[in-house]
Amino acid sequence: MEQRETAGALPQADAESLYENAACGLLVTLADGVILRVNHTFCAWVGREAEELVGRAKVQDLLSMGGRIFHQTHWTPLLAMQGSVAEVKLDVLHRDGRPLPMVFNAVRHTSATGTWHELAVFLAHDRHKYxxxxxxxxxxxxxxxxxxxxxxxxxxxxxxxxxxxxxxxxxxxxxxxxxxxxxxxxxxxxxxxxxxxxxxxxxxxxxxxxxxxxxxxxxxxxRATRLIADLLDFTQARLGNGLQVHLEPIDLHALVAESVEDLRLAFEGRSIVHQQRGRGACVASSDRLVQMIGNLVANAITYGAPDKPVVVTSAIDDRTFSIAVGNEGAVIAAELLPHLFDPMTRGQSAQEGTHSVGLGLFIVREIARAHRGSVTVTSANGATTFTALLPRAAETAA
Incomplete structure (x- = not known):
């Protein structure tokens, strides 16, 4: 029992020291704010002695102008109505005039002898900075x-x-x-x-x-008829679902040979040579192949060396057949190759006096696609060759 009383109570001197040096400022005031008691912690914060404050100053006198207004308009009415105020942040003026941000908590007490307020005040430098x-x-x-x-x-x-x-x-x-x-x-x-x-x-x-x-x-x-055919095919390819083809068995080499003969007449004075490899029947649209050969040869005539032959090669193997058109002359620039089959694309080395809207190779690509085939180009070492590779059988070309 004696040990319990010793642990639960502090000597009077220690209690006084705890009050004076508490981690917060402690004040007791009258209802009108007159300071009745203040601890050493608060005095040290504001740079004043207790004798300067007790009985001589009011809490509101230590506040900034804004704090005084708040004390009058909010602090006093709140304490009167609810008996306490918590977490109120106000600026307290140091002796040298510096504002010190502090957080106030107050409790109102009333007894037969009168009314007083107990205040606990905390410095809010870190909070203010935050x-x-x-x-x-x-x-x-x-x-x-x-x-x-x-x-x-x-x-x-x-x-x-x-x-x-x-x-x-x-x-x-x-x-x-x-x-x-x-x-x-x-x-x-x-x-x-x-x-x-x-x-x-x-x-x-x-x-x-x-x-x-x-x-x-x-x-x-x-030439005008070929140009109009290209324009119509371009419109069909752009506005429709690709070029239409009518597939039928054809003699590839005979078809290419006849087309080359007609092109020799159209391009009088230019050498056009036909080479053939392999044998067998193919399934394709003869009209579209003639159109493809015409466009490829016209392109070779336009951009190839005028004193060199244009070589047209028809070839057949087990599953595919191909038509290749090659010419000698200036090679195609590398940056142009990826866009060569785009519509309205022309090379930079066309022979003088030739005219084109740049649809020929676009139509060639669309004809190859309509046959479920493809067309490629190689251009190096002074020679350029376009090769269309198409399936031989009707079931793969349809």
Whole structure:
């Protein structure tokens, strides 16, 4: 029992020391704020002696102007109504005028002898610093958010404008392709009349000059007809589901030989050689193959050396057949190779006087795709070769 009493109570001197040197400021005031008692901790914080404060100063006198206003408008009414105030942060002025952020807790007591307040005060330097940093970070975050939102709005405007421009471009492209298809289709009839008339005129007796003029007219008509066919196929490939092909058994070598013979007439003065390898029947669209050979030879004539032959090779093996067209001359630039089969693409070394809209190789690729095949190009050491590789059997080509 004696040991329990010793552990539960402190000597009077120790209790007084604990009060004076507590980890917080401790004050007792009257209801009007007059300080009745203050511990050494609080006095040390504010740089004053207890004698300067007890009975001579009010708590509100030690506060900043904002704190005094708060004490009058909030502190006093709250204590009167609810009997306590907790976690109130106010600035207390040091003797030298420095504001010290402190957190106040107060309890109101009433007895027969009167009313008094007990205050516990804590320095809030670290908390104040944390709150300032938190406020700065919040302002920084709000600034970043505002910039992000502004960027999002600008991006939305840019995307809206991009979508509008894209729609306009697509409409224009569709209109241009449809117009090109209509015009190309309508041009076929007058060209057919010109070609027929040229044939009929050639059946009569003509002078050498007339024959040369008629030959140039026939060649020009053939080139125009080929160009219109490319334009129509381009439109079909872009607006439809690819080129249409009619598959049938063909004699590949005979078809290529006949096509090469016609091209010799169209490109008078240029050497076009046909080579063949392998034997057997193939399944393909004869019209499309003739068109492919014409486009590849025209490309070789345009970009190849004029004094070198264009070599057309037809080859057949067990499962595939191929048509290759090669020419000598300047090689194709490496940066152009990946885009060579794109529409409206032309090389940089075309022979003077040649004209093309850059659809020939695009049509060649589409013809190969329509046969479930492919087309490749190699260009090195002064030679360029285009090779179309197609399946022989109908079930793989269909």
């Amino acid at each position: 709150e300032k940093e938190l406020l700065l970070e919040r302002k920084r975050a709000e600034g970043l958010l505002a910039r992000h939102q502004e960027a999002q709005r600008a991006l939305a405007v840019a995307q809206e404008e991009r979508d509008r421009q894209k729609t306009v471009a697509e409409d224009r492209a569709l209109f241009a392709e449809q117009m090109m298809a209509i015009v190309s289709h309508d041009l076929r009839n007058p060209l057919s009349v010109i070609r027929m008339s040229t044939h009929l005129i050639g059946m009569g007796e003509l002078s050498s000059n007339q024959l040369r003029a008629l030959g140039r007219l026939s060649a020009s008509t053939l």
